[in-house]
Amino acid sequence: MIIKSMSGVIAASILALASVTATAQVAAVPSDTVERVVHICNVCHGLGGKDGMEGTPNLAGQPAAYFAQQLRYFRTQKRADANATGDMWSISVLLDEPMVEGLADYYEAQTPVPGKAGNAALMEQGKRIYHQGIPASNVMACSACHGENGEGGTVFPRLAGQHAEYTVAQLKEFLTKLRPHGSVMSEREAKHLTKDEMRAVAAYLQAK
Ligand code: HEC
Ligand code: HEC
Incomplete structure (x- = not known):
C-alpha cells in the first residue's frame, strides 16, 4: 500500500x-x-x-x-x-x-551486481537447463538467445543477477496473454518447464 x-x-x-x-x-x-x-x-x-x-x-x-x-x-x-x-x-x-x-x-551503462547464491543443487540443475536446455522436452538452451553469461543483447534481456522470484514470475506470465513476447521466444520454453525447473534456472541466474 x-x-x-x-x-x-x-x-x-x-x-x-x-x-x-x-x-x-x-x-x-x-x-x-x-x-x-x-x-x-x-x-x-x-x-x-x-x-x-x-x-x-x-x-x-x-x-x-x-x-x-x-x-x-x-x-x-x-x-x-x-x-x-x-x-x-x-x-x-x-x-x-x-x-x-x-x-x-x-x-x-550501469554495472550490474550479482545477487545471492541459493541452494547449490538447485543452482546446478539450473545451470544445466540454462546452457543445455532440456532436449527431451524440447526446451532450447536459454544461452542461445540470452548469452553465455546471461548478459543478453539488443532485444534479448539480460537475465544474470535478476531476482529469482521476478524471473519465475515472468516465465509464468509468458504462459498468459498478459505479456507480449515478440514471436515465439521464451513462451515455448516456459510451456515446457515445470515450476521446479523454473525455480532452478532462476536460482542459477540470480547469482550470476
Ligand atoms: C529463441 C530465443 C529465446 C530462448 C531460447 C529463450 N528466450 Fe527468454 N526471451 C527471449 C526474448 C526475445 C525475450 C524478450 C521478450 C520481450 O520483448 O518481452 C525473452 C524474455 C525472457 C524473460 C523476461 C526477462 C525480463 O527481464 O522480464 C525471461 C525471464 C526469460 N526470457 C527466460 C528464459 C529462460 C529461462 C530460457 C531457457 C529455458 C529462455 N528465456 C529461452 C528469447 C529467448
Ligand atoms: C513504484 C515502483 C516503481 C517505480 C517508481 C518504477 N518502477 Fe519500473 N517496475 C516496477 C515493477 C513492479 C516492475 C515489474 C512489472 C512486472 O512484473 O510486469 C517494473 C518493471 C520495469 C521495467 C521492465 C524490466 C524488465 O526486465 O522487463 C522497466 C524497463 C522499468 N520498470 C523501468 C522503470 C523506469 C525507467 C522507472 C523510472 C522512470 C521506473 N521503472 C520506476 C516498479 C517501479
Whole structure:
C-alpha cells in the first residue's frame, strides 16, 4: 500500500520535471535531466537499477533496445500483469520517446551486481537447463538467445543477477496473454518447464 501511495507522488514529480524540460525539448534529453528522473526509478528499482525491491526487476546492464521496448509495452498497456498495471502503467505514460531512450542508455551503462547464491543443487540443475536446455522436452538452451553469461543483447534481456522470484514470475506470465513476447521466444520454453525447473534456472541466474 505504501507503494501505491508512492506512485501518486512519483507521478507528480515526473510531471514537475517534464514541465521544466518541455520548452527545451530536443532530439536527445541531456544526461543530467535523465539522471533526475532516475532518482524516481531508484525508489523501486534500487540505486542505478542494481537492487530492486521485492517483485521489482534490476535494470542495471539491461540492453537498451529491450529496455525501451518494455517501456513502450507498459505505455500502450500491452504488458498487463498485476505488477505492471500498478506501477509501470502510470509511470511510463509520463515518459516521452527521447526520455525513454535516454533512460535506456543510462541503464545499459550501469554495472550490474550479482545477487545471492541459493541452494547449490538447485543452482546446478539450473545451470544445466540454462546452457543445455532440456532436449527431451524440447526446451532450447536459454544461452542461445540470452548469452553465455546471461548478459543478453539488443532485444534479448539480460537475465544474470535478476531476482529469482521476478524471473519465475515472468516465465509464468509468458504462459498468459498478459505479456507480449515478440514471436515465439521464451513462451515455448516456459510451456515446457515445470515450476521446479523454473525455480532452478532462476536460482542459477540470480547469482550470476
Ligand atoms: C513504484 C515502483 C516503481 C517505480 C517508481 C518504477 N518502477 Fe519500473 N517496475 C516496477 C515493477 C513492479 C516492475 C515489474 C512489472 C512486472 O512484473 O510486469 C517494473 C518493471 C520495469 C521495467 C521492465 C524490466 C524488465 O526486465 O522487463 C522497466 C524497463 C522499468 N520498470 C523501468 C522503470 C523506469 C525507467 C522507472 C523510472 C522512470 C521506473 N521503472 C520506476 C516498479 C517501479
Ligand atoms: C529463441 C530465443 C529465446 C530462448 C531460447 C529463450 N528466450 Fe527468454 N526471451 C527471449 C526474448 C526475445 C525475450 C524478450 C521478450 C520481450 O520483448 O518481452 C525473452 C524474455 C525472457 C524473460 C523476461 C526477462 C525480463 O527481464 O522480464 C525471461 C525471464 C526469460 N526470457 C527466460 C528464459 C529462460 C529461462 C530460457 C531457457 C529455458 C529462455 N528465456 C529461452 C528469447 C529467448
